[in-house]
Amino acid sequence: MAQFMMYVSKKAYLIIFLMIICCLPGHALAKVKGLCSNCHTMHASQKQWPGQWGNETWLRAHPQKSLLVNDCVGCHSSGSSSTNYNLGGCEVPVVLYTGAGQPTSYLAGGNFWWVKEGLGGEDTKGHNVFLGEDDDSLPEAPGNSVGSCGTDACHINLSEQYSGPDMVFVLNGKYGCQGCHLNARHHANDHPNGESGLVDSADKGWYRFLSGHGFTGEGVKGYEYKDWEAGHPNLAPGGTAHNEYIGDAAATGYGFSQSGGAGDGVTAFCTGCHGDFSHGGQGSSSPWEMHPSDAKIPNSGEYADAFGAGYDPLVPVARTSLPSSDPSKVDIGTDLVQCLSCHRPHGSPYFKLMRWDYKNWPGGGDNKCTVCHTTKK
Amino acid sequence: MEDPDETANKSRHKKMIQDSRFKVQGLPIMISLFFVLLIYGHVAMAGPYLDSAHGNYTPSPGYGVNRTATANSGYARGNCAHCHEQHASIGGSEPTPASGSASPFALFADNFDNKIIGPYVQTDNFCFYCHVNVGAVQTEGSITNKQYSNTFGGYTIDSATDIMGAFSLNSYHNLYDIQDFAKTKFDFFKDSSNPCVACHNPHRAKRNKAHPTDPSYTAISRPTDHENLWGDDANERMSNYTYYRPPYYYGSNATYEPDGSALHDGSLIPDYNAFCLDCHQYQVPTSQSASMNPNTPATYLTAINWSASGDMHGERSRIYDVNGTGNSRTGTIIAPYNVVPVQSNYVLSCLDCHEPHGSVLVSGRPSSYLLRKKVNNNRVDGCGPGEGNFCETDFCGSCHTFSHCGGPQGCFQCHYHGAYGNGPGWCGSWVGPVF
Numbered sequence: 001m002a003q004f005m006m007y008v009s010k011k012a013y014l015i016i017f018l019m020i021i022c023c024l025p026g027h028a029l030a031k032v033k034g035l036c037s038n039c040h041t042m043h044a045s046q047k048q049w050p051g052q053w054g055n056e057t058w059l060r061a062h063p064q065k066s067l068l069v070n071d072c073v074g075c076h077s078s079g080s081s082s083t084n085y086n087l088g089g090c091e092v093p094v095v096l097y098t099g100a101g102q103p104t105s106y107l108a109g110g111n112f113w114w115v116k117e118g119l120g121g122e123d124t125k126g127h128n129v130f131l132g133e134d135d136d137s138l139p140e141a142p143g144n145s146v147g148s149c150g151t152d153a154c155h156i157n158l159s160e161q162y163s164g165p166d167m168v169f170v171l172n173g174k175y176g177c178q179g180c181h182l183n184a185r186h187h188a189n190d191h192p193n194g195e196s197g198l199v200d201s202a203d204k205g206w207y208r209f210l211s212g213h214g215f216t217g218e219g220v221k222g223y224e225y226k227d228w229e230a231g232h233p234n235l236a237p238g239g240t241a242h243n244e245y246i247g248d249a250a251a252t253g254y255g256f257s258q259s260g261g262a263g264d265g266v267t268a269f270c271t272g273c274h275g276d277f278s279h280g281g282q283g284s285s286s287p288w289e290m291h292p293s294d295a296k297i298p299n300s301g302e303y304a305d306a307f308g309a310g311y312d313p314l315v316p317v318a319r320t321s322l323p324s325s326d327p328s329k330v331d332i333g334t335d336l337v338q339c340l341s342c343h344r345p346h347g348s349p350y351f352k353l354m355r356w357d358y359k360n361w362p363g364g365g366d367n368k369c370t371v372c373h374t375t376k377k
Numbered sequence: 378m379e380d381p382d383e384t385a386n387k388s389r390h391k392k393m394i395q396d397s398r399f400k401v402q403g404l405p406i407m408i409s410l411f412f413v414l415l416i417y418g419h420v421a422m423a424g425p426y427l428d429s430a431h432g433n434y435t436p437s438p439g440y441g442v443n444r445t446a447t448a449n450s451g452y453a454r455g456n457c458a459h460c461h462e463q464h465a466s467i468g469g470s471e472p473t474p475a476s477g478s479a480s481p482f483a484l485f486a487d488n489f490d491n492k493i494i495g496p497y498v499q500t501d502n503f504c505f506y507c508h509v510n511v512g513a514v515q516t517e518g519s520i521t522n523k524q525y526s527n528t529f530g531g532y533t534i535d536s537a538t539d540i541m542g543a544f545s546l547n548s549y550h551n552l553y554d555i556q557d558f559a560k561t562k563f564d565f566f567k568d569s570s571n572p573c574v575a576c577h578n579p580h581r582a583k584r585n586k587a588h589p590t591d592p593s594y595t596a597i598s599r600p601t602d603h604e605n606l607w608g609d610d611a612n613e614r615m616s617n618y619t620y621y622r623p624p625y626y627y628g629s630n631a632t633y634e635p636d637g638s639a640l641h642d643g644s645l646i647p648d649y650n651a652f653c654l655d656c657h658q659y660q661v662p663t664s665q666s667a668s669m670n671p672n673t674p675a676t677y678l679t680a681i682n683w684s685a686s687g688d689m690h691g692e693r694s695r696i697y698d699v700n701g702t703g704n705s706r707t708g709t710i711i712a713p714y715n716v717v718p719v720q721s722n723y724v725l726s727c728l729d730c731h732e733p734h735g736s737v738l739v740s741g742r743p744s745s746y747l748l749r750k751k752v753n754n755n756r757v758d759g760c761g762p763g764e765g766n767f768c769e770t771d772f773c774g775s776c777h778t779f780s781h782c783g784g785p786q787g788c789f790q791c792h793y794h795g796a797y798g799n800g801p802g803w804c805g806s807w808v809g810p811v812f
Contacts, residue, residue, distance in 0.1 A: 143464060277464050281479065287567050289479035291463035301604075342463075351451065362427055362455045363434045369457060370424070375604065376457070376580055377424025 032186045033193045034089035039075065039186075040067045072177040072184070073112070073130075081105050083230035091194045093228045095177075095346055102349060108229040108243055108313070109208075110344030110353065126347020129158045129176035145254060145275030154179035155273045168214020180269075180345070181209040196226040198324050210269050218256040220269045221246050221322055229313060233355070237312035240326045247294040247318030247336040254278040265318050267294040270339040277339075292337060294318060299333030302375040306332055314355055315341050315371045337372065427455065430584040430596070440584065442507070443516045444485070460484055460503075460579075481569035488571035493553045493664050496545035502552060504573045508540035525732050525749070528586050529635035529646075531627035532751035536737035536764055547765055548745040549735030551665050558661050565603045575600050575656070576733075582606070590636035592647050600655045608647025615643030615650075618692070620722045622713050624729050624775075625754035630712065634729075641713065646726060650683050650691070653727045657681045666744035669793035671800070679794045683724070688794060688812045690725045696809065708779030713753075729753070739765035742789060748772060760785055 032039070044067075064071055075087070077096035081103040084091045097103035097113040102120060106113075114120035115128040123136040140156045152160035158179040166172050169183045178184065188205025191197025199207045199222060206219030223244035235241060248263025254275035255261060255268060262268035262278045271278035271293075282290040286298075297303050297317070307330040311317070317330050318338040339345075343353040350357050357365030370377045426432040433441035434455040441455035450467055452458045458467065465479035480487045480503075488503045499505045499512065510519040522540045526532040537543040544552065555572035566575060573579075578598040583606070588594035595608035607613055615621045623646060626637040633641040660677040673679040683691030697703045699710040699720045709715070714723050731747045738745040738757065750757055750764065752775035759771035768785035773792070782788045783803070791804035791811055798807035 142466060281465075283479075283481070287481040287569055288483060289481055290465050290483055291461075359451055359456065359458075360453050362423075362432065363437075363453050365453065367457075375424065376426045 032090050034087065037069075038088040038090060039069060041069045042067060044069075072181075076177075083107055083228045083232070091227070105230070106232055106344075107346065108225075108232055108316070108340075108344070110346035110348045112347050114347040114349060120347070124351055125349065126353055127158055127180075127345060129179065131159060131161070131175060133159045135159070141273040143271075143274040143276035143281065145280060146258075146273065169211075171213075182213065183211050184209040191224065194226055196224060196326070198223050198322065200322060207266075210266070212256040212269070212272065216256045218264060218268075220266055221264050222266070223322060223324065223326060225326060233314065235313040237307075237314070238310035238328055239313070240311075240328045242311065242313045242316060242326050244323055244326050245316060245318040245338060245340060246322045247320065247338050249294055249296050249320065249336055251279050251294060252284075254280045263294060265294065265338065266340050267318065267338045270345070274339075291342075293339050293341075294336050296320075296334060296336055297330070297332050297372055303372055304332060305374045306330070306372045312368075312371060315368050317341060342368075426580045428583070429579075429581050431455070431460075431579055431582070433584070444507075444514050445516050446514070448516050481567070488569055488574075489552060489556055491553060491556075493551075495549055495551070497541060497552070499541065502541070502544075502573070503571055504579075505541040510539040510542065522586060524734075524737075525728055526627075526751040529589050529728075530624070530749070530751050531629075531634070531637055532756070533627065534750075534764060536750065537735065540734060543732070543734035546735035546737050547739045548666075548747050550733065550747065551663065554661065554663050554665070555656075557664075558656060558659075559600060562656070562659075563600045563603070566600070574603075576652075578603055578606070583609075590638070590645055592645055595647050597647060597652060599652055607652055611644070613648050613651075615646040615648055615726050617648055618643065618650075618724045620692075620719050620724050621726065622719045622723065623726070624752060625713060627751050627754055627756075629754060633713070643726075646728075649727045650724070654681060654683060666746065669742070669789055670795045672795065681794050687810075689810050690730075690812060692724050693810060695722050706779065706781045708777055708781065711776055711778060714776055737765045738767050739763075740767075741786060752776070 073096050075092060076094060077098050078085050078094040079098050081097050081099060082094055082105055084093045086092070093107055095107065095109075095112055096116065097106070097111050098119070099113075103111050103113050110126060112126060112129060114125040115123050115133075116130060117133050123138070128135050134157055144155050146155050149155060150162070150164045152162050152175075153164055154162065154175075158176055161173050161175045162171050162179075164172070167182075171178070171182065185205035188203065190199045190204035199205065201221075202211070202217065202219060207222030207224065208220070211219030225241060225243045229235060229242055231241070246263065246265040247267055248265065251260060251262040251268070253259030253261050254271035256264065256272070258275065259280050262271050267278060271280075275281065277290060278293060282288055282292050288295070297306055307315075307317075310329050311327070312330075316338070317335040318340075319335055342355060344355055345353065348354060351359045356368045358367060358369070359365060361367040367377075427434070430440065431442045432455045433439045434453060439454050442459040443454040444459040447456070447459050447467060448454070461483045462485050463483055465483070482488065484503055486500070486503050486506060490501050492501050497505065499509060507513045507515045508520050508522060510521055513519050519539070521538050522528075522543070523535055523538055524532070524543060527535060537546055544550065552572040555575050556570065559566040559572070559575040560568050560570065563575070576597055581598055581604070582596040583594040585592070585594045585596045592608045592614060595606050597607050598605060599607045615623070621643040622641050623633040623635070623643060626632045626634055629637065632638055635645055657678070658680060660673060660680045662676055663678050664676075666678065667675060668677065668679045670679040681691075682688060685692045685694065687693055689695065699715040701707060701709050710720075714720070730749060730752060732749050733747070736745055736747045737750055738748050740746075745767075748757070748767075750767075752772060755771070755775035757767045757772045757775065759768035760766050769788035770782055770785045773779070773782070773788045783790065791800040791807075793812055796812040797810055798804070800811075804811075
């Protein structure tokens with residue numbers, strides 16, 4: 001009886017504890033909201049176990065770390081072509097569309113549909129983050145200036161489980177999404193789910209959970225638009241419905257800290273793997289040896305007429321200082337071209353993750369290069 | 378008397394018929410307009426690059442840039458990637474940048490390797506990767522560009538059929554000197570700019586060779602106005618000069634350059650004088666060709682004054698009659714420069730006498746100064762076999778008759794840009810302009 005009472009007592013404490021956690025105000029709980037059971041399971045044993053392991057469609061082949069009911073893609077996928085979907089009251093961004101045809105709506109960062117084997121299946125169109133689906137076209141991150149850290153390191157591929165040093169964030173065994181979102185913090189203290197807000201610190205989980213290795217203590221700063229810029233790729237230019245990015249034209253290196261680092265924006269993050277494409281390899285001024293990233297769009301020559309219709313979500317720029325909102329104009333001479341001005345990191349319908357159909361231009365396709373290179377039409 | 382309501386009804390009915398007629402009549406126009414926009418919409422949207430030779434893609438297959446390596450990756454003809462690799466690679470590592478590393482302007486190879494003296498090889502100059510008639514990286518394998526004398530003068534013997542070949546002839550526009558001068562003179566020109574870009578804007582240049590009769594297809598841009606073509610507008614042509622007359626077309630004494638027609642007002646020829654003088658109004662440093670003018674420092678070319686106060690071949694007024702009246706030296710001026718209106722005065726275009734890229738002519742002097750093989754329906758020769766041989770007397774004889782120059786190779790001893798009685802003593806006691 002005493003054992004039973006103790007068991008009941010423990011269960012009661014656990015329930016009270018979970019209720020307190022789940023009932024905290026959304027903004028305090030930050031990113032996610034809704035029932036804990038949307039994402040977590042205490043024992044993964046709602047059905048008989050272990051014999052029934054994996055029989056539930058919502059429960060993948062084995063229990064997930066952090067008591068999660070699914071892996072990253074398991075939750076962040078949808079059979080509907082959409083930017084996000086509602087999971088028990090929580091808006092979840094969709095990174096993988098699982099339908100038969102290519103998605104017609106996707107995140108600002110794109111969608112993995114185009115690379116996933118059995119779906120798009122074209123590795124030239126995105127980062128293939130799926131276990132065992134090594135990149136068919138590239139042996140390692142192009143422009144890799146970091147070295148390998150081993151053949152299963154993220155700088156080489158995102159489709160193998162990493163076996164090297166933990167780099168503070170316990171990276172051992174991780175791959176895929178966590179190759180970039182090194183320390184996903186859905187409970188970080190940032191803006192409420194479904195709302196916009198500035199994310200500029202480790203406490204807030206960094207912009208889209210994009211952080212450097214733990215030893216750097218740094219991550220990407222940015223302004224997250226509330227619905228992941230729903231409407232891509234057809235968002236009209238001139239509006240304010242977009243993320244905001246920061247860049248650093250004075251940077252000298254790559255990554256967050258190598259050779260002086262590349263600032264604390266997306267360019268710094270991308271060049272952690274693609275180092276040669278940043279200030280370390282692109283040159284330091286015109287004429288650039290590679291297309292510059294985090295370089296100010298000159299207020300002269302053909303560039304003076306850039307972005308005539310205002311901010312274009314199809315060609316996002318970075319700011320020298322991060323606004324707390326999403327202004328509708330581009331300041332020529334101040335704002336910067338960045339990696340994301342041309343690429344969607346997850347995947348896009350186009351060769352080399354381009355945001356528009358560059359390869360088939362002219363004759364077909366599109367050339368948004370002319371948004372800046374206004375006389376090259 | 379007609380019922381007012383009925384009248385009103387008739388009126389409304391008539392108006393409806395008129396409206397419907399208008400609509401029916403307007404419909405075909407609208408449909409036609411729609412199809413016109415559909416068919417030519419892309420043309421209307423095209424800009425200067427897509428109108429250029431490098432950006433050409435239509436009508437299919439077009440003739441714009443189309444590098445084999447990038448075409449194999451699926452890039453459309455005319456796409457920027459055929460010349461510019463944004464990250465010094467396509468697909469991570471292939472094709473490897475031709476120079477082995479990233480190049481300024483994100484080009485797939487270095488613009489110029491600073492070779493001081495030719496002859497040049499393909500890797501010396503980025504443009505030579507395509508503008509050669511054998512081994513071009515362009516999918517067609519070659520690009521033919523003949524000499525000015527041939528394309529616009531009708532001459533038929535090819536001393537060079539590509540740009541690299543022209544720059545590899547005996548006398549050529551020294552690329553190092555062009556780059557060296559341009560980067561000190563023109564703001565747009567960077568230290569690593571291609572020497573060819575001093576005269577051509579690759580994002581503007583058109584295919585004049587295919588349209589020699591139409592200067593709106595000009596391939597040149599003044600170095601002082603790099604962002605615009607030169608010669609495409611009517612006020613940028615040799616017809617600006619009242620006293621200009623183009624040379625005879627090769628094989629004819631009745632038709633003229635550049636099209637072999639009877640038209641001879643210069644309206645089909647860009648104003649090459651203004652173009653060339655953007656540089657050659659100055660004493661241009663030279664690493665190769667010495668000037669004939671003793672007043673010009675040894676390492677420079679003579680600054681050319683083509684105005685009314687300068688050379689007689691320029692805008693300076695004639696001082697003797699075309700028949701030589703008044704001149705103690707014998708000689709006349711021949712057609713087409715001996716008739717109205719140019720018999721009273723004349724001005725030549727630089728390219729009436731010079732090739733822009735290189736000349737086959739071989740001289741015993743420091744240079745043959747890019748002089749043309751064909752001048753005014755005259756194949757310049759007379760001093761030995763071979764296409765490169767020529768007599769100076771035969772060159773000058775393209776337009777002059779004379780018998781005072783001290784032998785077949787004596788003309789340039791006294792006659793050169795800026796000559797003003799400052800040659801050796803045997804040139805005479807001349808104190809006036811002699812060129």
